[in-house]
Structure formats: structure tokens, C-alpha cells
Amino acid sequence: MVFGWTTVFFKTRQLGYLNQLRTISQTAYTHPSSSAAFSKLSSEDISYLKGIVTPRGVVEEKEALEPFNTDWIGKYKGNTSLALKPSCTDQVSQILQFCYEKKLPIVPQGGNTGLVGGSVPVFDEIVLNLGNMNRIRDFDSKSGIVTCEAGVVLETLSNFVNEQGYTFPLDLGAKGSCQIGGNLATNAGGTRFLRYGSLHGSTLGLEVVLSNGKVLNMLSSLRKDNTGYHLPHLFIGSEGTLGVITAASICCPKKCRSVHTALLGVESFDKVTELLVRCKDEVGEILSAFEFMDRNAVQLATKLLSHVRDPFSSTFPFYVLIETSGSNENHDMEKLEKFLESCYSADWISDAVLAQDQSQMNQLWTLRESMPEAVNRSGKYIFKYDLSIPLEHFYDLVSEMRSRLADYTCQVVSWGHIGDCNLHLNISSSDSNESLSNLIEPYVYEWTRAHGGSISAEHGVGRVKSKYLSMSKDKQVIDLMKQMKQLLDPHGILNPYKIFSKEE
């Protein structure tokens, strides 16, 4: 077992390669035409809307609109002619009130790092980008409750609460670009979910602007408040289709003084699942991440990205990244070392590296977090899946896809937050091949449904999965969702063509 290796410096957890990605055909996903119920944006409308925001809050030039029209993976392209960047809640309210009256469709947009085409227009919907609403309104140093605007970048927020002695309960690879409003609207999961749970648990309150412009102030600096319905939860994960989140109050746990990261090489998937159960038991309350990668994923990342390294000298079929966060350095190290040693003795792990400093920790996290970038570079056509699959079947789908696609030149790689049964399955190919595509979809979704999983664990439905919604939810439940949509957005102007498919 290797408990140390030479220090390597990396610029880590940054995602700034949008422009290197390719735009990919997505005929299968587009709605055939924009809804006739909406009005066409007129020059008078534009003049009025421009008057609401400051000059730096208006984007009209075709080229400048490109990043507002194109999603993060370059797969979905809208055709808006107007992006508005309000700087306060009142401006959001005025914009929505006008759009509501005029029946003008609008797409709320945060950092635009989503993976299901949810944050860009399908046609010419106005983009409402929250990026200029980026103030931290309040922080209570005794309770760790932060109240901030929707446009605060996750990394900025995370660094801010860190400096105050707290940890932000959400962390994900896109932290350098994604915004807290978008995180909430998509109920983002990420690597800390295992320890700190979902945003439904951490979020104490929201400020939301409804489609008609009415502002709902549901912010709260109280951990407990049982007065009436818990409405903020309705907006968490609603992907901007029920209202626009403009601010949030979130409860942050105390910062852990002692953080350790280890990478384990594992010979079989059965051993990975055993490790997880054992790790939860032995490392217990200090376990803060349990991430999974398969050999193909690690190979791809180290091959395609020069800043990514595999710290092992041998290769393994599976890799597990463990992070612990606790309050006592000696206790934590003792627990982790004891766990690693017992696993090694019992042959559950074949090798392990334990990061000795921040730089080595970064190196391990870089390996894990570079996966999306690596797969995006690996082929022109990429099929990305974000699935919840019960542990006993977790890797079966990956193996099955490899055999199913054996005759094609493509790569099947997987990684994920296995501690939460969340698999990221990716298939990349250099050629556009209809028969390959037909072998993949809807099979992946059908398989997931048949094995009791969810077709979207943490990325949401957006545009990509709207036609498969019924594979995860009963008709009665979808019917109630539609009633909610009708109640809160009767003109359907908020993020149209998302979540629900046209057929439904």
C-alpha cells in the first residue's frame, strides 16, 4: 500500500472549456415548433424590457448571445434575440409581469452548466440570466445560515462560508461556473450529498418570483418553522418551470478541521459494494465522499487530459475515492488508516494512496472531477446518462452496454456518486450512427426502470428526458405535476418545452 507520493501541482476544479466543445445534432429532442400560444417578441417589447434593467443587463448582439443560447456541453442551441440580466428581485418581478401579460416565453438561466438542455431556449424564448444578482445578503456566524442571491457562483459561496468557519453543503465539479439559483432549481446533488444530504434538507427558505411577477418572500433564518405548507420545496428541482428563484437561505454545517482523501484500487465490483457498506460502518460519521470510477474512465482521463494523473503504477478494474471530514486530526487518521489496513488485509482493496497534503488531495479530486471533460473530448457523439440504480444492479448496466455495443467503435465509461447509488454512464463515439443510437435509447431508460432506478438522479429532466418522464413517475403523479404547473404558470411562459413532453 502506498501512503504517499510525490507532490504534483494542478489547477483543479475549474471548468472553462465550453468553447472547445462541439455542437451536436439533437433532432430527436427538439419540439417541432414553438407554441402558438405565445406572442412573438416585438421591438416595442424589447424597448420596454430594456428599460427595466441597466444597460449592462441587456444582451442583444448575435455573437454575444451565443453563450446564452448554447448549453454547457454544446449540445443544445436556442435562438433567442434577447438576454436580460436583472440586478435585483424587483427587476425580475417587472420582467415577469410584462412577459406574463404579453405571453412572452422566458428561460431562467444560472451558470448554464446543466446537462439536460434545461437552461437554454428551445426556440426564441427570452433568456433571464441571474448572473448579476450575486450578492451575499446575510450570514449568521453563530448558526451558519447564509442568505444569498441566486446568481452567486457556487465556488464563491463555498469559499465565503469557508472563511467564516463553515462548509457549504453542496459541492460539484462545475462549482467554478454554476450558480446557487441553478443548483436549487435543479436540486443539484454532487459529492457532498452522501454526508450533508439533499438541498431539501439544507435549504431553509427561498425568495421566488412567480410567472405573473408576484414576489414570494419565503426566506428564513430559522432551522425550524412549521407554519403552513412548506412551499420552497416545490421550487427546488422544478427546473425554472414554476417560478424564478431569486434568493435562498441555506444552513451550512461547521467546517471540518481535518480532511483526508484516499484513492483505492479494487479488483471487482462486488468488492466495491462491500467496501461501501464497510466504510459507512467503520469510518462512520466522518465519511464525506465515496466516489466511484471504472478503469475505462480513469484511462480516458489520464490519456486525454495532460493535467490528470493516475497515482498508481498498476491498473485496476475499479477505483474508489474516499474523503473523510472531521473535527479531530488524530482520530480521523486513525479511523481511516485502520479501515484501509483492514480492507487491505481482507483483500477488499488491491492498492491505496492516501493524500499527504492539499496538493495531493487536489490531484485525486482532479482525477474524479475531470471525467466529464475527458468524455466530452473522447468522441464527437456523446450519450450521457445520470441514473439512480439500486446498489445490487449498479454496474450491471455498464457491463450490459459494453456487450450490447461490442460491434461498434465506441467507448463505454462510467463513474459516479456510488455512495448515493448515482451512476454516470457515458458512451462516446466518433461517428453518428443511427443503429448505435437505437441500441442505446430507449434501452438505457427501460433497463433503469425495470431495475427500480431513476432516469435522472441529479441532473433533472430538462429537454433531454422529457419524453421519458413517465418511466420514473406514475401518470397520477405527472397529472398532479401538470396541475401545479397550470396553477403557478397558467400561460406556460416559464421555461417552456422542459420537463413535460409535447405528447403528454
Next chain:
Amino acid sequence: MVFGWTTVFFKTRQLGYLNQLRTISQTAYTHPSSSAAFSKLSSEDISYLKGIVTPRGVVEEKEALEPFNTDWIGKYKGNTSLALKPSCTDQVSQILQFCYEKKLPIVPQGGNTGLVGGSVPVFDEIVLNLGNMNRIRDFDSKSGIVTCEAGVVLETLSNFVNEQGYTFPLDLGAKGSCQIGGNLATNAGGTRFLRYGSLHGSTLGLEVVLSNGKVLNMLSSLRKDNTGYHLPHLFIGSEGTLGVITAASICCPKKCRSVHTALLGVESFDKVTELLVRCKDEVGEILSAFEFMDRNAVQLATKLLSHVRDPFSSTFPFYVLIETSGSNENHDMEKLEKFLESCYSADWISDAVLAQDQSQMNQLWTLRESMPEAVNRSGKYIFKYDLSIPLEHFYDLVSEMRSRLADYTCQVVSWGHIGDCNLHLNISSSDSNESLSNLIEPYVYEWTRAHGGSISAEHGVGRVKSKYLSMSKDKQVIDLMKQMKQLLDPHGILNPYKIFSKEE
């Protein structure tokens, strides 16, 4: 500092003294008349409804109906002539479908341990008691996810998951009687909230029957599922007014091998708040409870309840009960002892006892959990408040009420989950005195609002606080709540006269 004391045996955490409590006048809270929109229950209706459930699922005798008509503290009495105890979801669905068609009002009822009169009829509403739906449907030993019916008693559920190596994330004094369905419907908080957070974080899915009898199957054995709106959260905390929760899937954390309990005597409230901040920091990830009691509360409990003892030989103005739960006995004990010693040296605590065995732990918890029983026995007229108050003002209200009521013969006692800023303020008096009552209400609620708190931290609104709802929520937010009620229960048959006051 005392680190041990003689063992005393207690039958702890049982609440079975309903019949000892007095029924108290509540004129101020009753609605003047039942709604004219509802039908009167006819003998034909009764015959039909009786045909849906099994014979043991029908209660009609006046005396047998008494516990269904009377709330836990004996304060609210309804006048139903029919209580139904369905044994499956389909029966609940049939009952509601009939009541919906006939416009018959109905009160969903769990263990009936609520403190805001939410689970008993106001007039003659039918009682739908879920107590016979008490099966644990499924448990996944690898993930700790339990799926069970609404009528499972919290303690039964807690013991069940405990035997499987897990901890139920909710614990409260009424555990021996309350049911998980009621806990969810009221978003119960309790003593483990500090460690495991709210039910919004732990609940993965619900099965709910809507007012029209439609069954929504939103159960889930997945920690992550971002497919569409997160509807279960709408029913958590809706107090049976939007739908009837019939089953739930809840994620349980691993059971902690090492649990320790300590009671601290503290000289001032400032020191209590300092202790909390320090404890979160030093005891960190193993802190599982931080409970507060004032001298009056401890004095009352030890005086009125023979099974309750104060382990200290001296008295203190304030008491804090700390519990730690972790995976390593030595580490946990080291952290806790170090914390206690440092607090003692710094004069933050005046004395401390650390329970040496399960029996002593029970003794400390009995002291804390006997508070409601003690206060109920202390006077004929009891004013109970469950408030969220920011830490800096937490005890000010108690002190203020003592001066405000100095001329009256009454007792002002307080305790609470101070780790979550949740104060239970109780005022008891032997005489019914209108001027005393007028000095208390609405002052307590106004003071709470003025200091940024919530008029109901964990008990809900029910009947008691409906007229004060606007003190915690904006009009726009209450309006949306009402729209939700209208959408989900258009005839208003589900738990009428609760949450919303007639005036609103």
C-alpha cells in the same frame, strides 16, 4: 465535576397518561359553527362507510369514540360519531372517494399526540385513524431505507431499524404513541433534528391519497431522483389538509456504536449559547443532541413526578443535556471529556454528570422528556408555546414573561431544542383568569414575530395557531397556500378549520 452516580431504574420515554389530564375550556379557539358547505353524515353514509373497512375498523360508541375526539393534552374535544380505521391504502381511497362525492368532512389522525389540536375534529367530522395501517413494507439492509405504512408507531419503527443496525432519524418524547404518518404530516422535529436534520431531508418518498380518493404512489427507494417536481414535500408538514399520507420511504443513517449523554449545570444563559457554539466546534460530527432546560422546568419535573430525579446536589439556573453518537468509543469519550474539561476550566459550566451506563442515560433523558408531563400536572390552565427564536434573543422572552406576569400566581417554565433555536415556553396557572390570558396572547406571538422568530417551530398550526398564521408568513405566501389547498382539496373536506382561520 461528577462523572458517575448511582444507578436508578426508570420506565422511560412512555407517554400513557392521557386520562389523567384535564379538559380545558378553549372558547377562544373554536370556530363558531361548522361549514354549511358540508353534508351531514346520514345513517346511509355510515352504512356505506362501514362496508369499506373491517368490523374492527369501525368505532361508533360514544365512550369508545372519546380518545378519537379528544386531543393528547385534553384541550380540544370534537364530537364525531364515527371513527374509521382502514387497514390498507385502498380502503383509505374508497373512504375519501365517498366523502369527496358526498362532501363529508374528515380528520386524518395518527397517534393523536399533537399539541395544536390538529388531529381531532372541531365539530362532527369523521375521524380517519391510520393506526391499523402499521406494516413495515420493506427494509433495505445495505442502504438503510425503510418503507412503512403511516400507522407504524415511531418507537416500533425506531426499534425495528435499530435491530437492523440503523438509527431512525427522528426521535421525540411521544415516540411510544405517535405514528410516522402523523410525524410526517406535522413535519415533527424532536431531539435528533440537530444531527439528522428535518424529515424533508430524510424522506425519499410518500404514498398519499388525495381528497378525491386518487392514490399517488411517490414511494422511492432511491436517495436521488430528479424526475419532475418533488411533490412529497408538499404533504410533509401540511397537517392532513392536502392529502392523507398512507406510507413513506425514509432513509436511516447507520446506528452509532458509541452513545454518551451528559448533563451540565450552567450559571447564565450567555454561557449556554457559548457552550452551544463551542460544542458544535469541538464535539463536531458526533454531537447528536443539545437540549436546554431552565431551573423552573427541572424543579417542576422533580417535584411533581416521582420517577424524575435531578442528578446534581446543587441547583443551577440552566441545564444542558448533551448527547454524542459516534462509531468509536475511545474517540468519542476523548472528545466529550476534553470538551467538558475545557468548559469546566473556562468556567462555562458549573457542574456536569456523564452517564456511565444505559440506565443513567435513560435517567437524564427522562428528566428532559418528562417536561411536558410535569407542566401538564402543574396547573389547570396551561399556555404552551413552541417557538423558533434566534439564539441571541432565545431566553429574553422567558425573562420578559416572568416580569410581565409577576403579579399573577402562575409558573413560567421553559426548555427546548436550543441546538435548533427551538424554545418550548409554558405558562401554567391554577385559575382561569382573563386578564392573565390577555397579558400572554397575542403578546407571545407578537414578540416572536418582532424578534424574527416563528410562532410554530415544530408542532404545526392546527387549530390553535390558525389565527396567527399571518404572523409568520406573508400574505402572498398564504394566498399561494390557499391556492394549493383549493387545487388539492376543492371541497375542503380534509381536516377543515385547521391551519387557515375563518377570517383569512
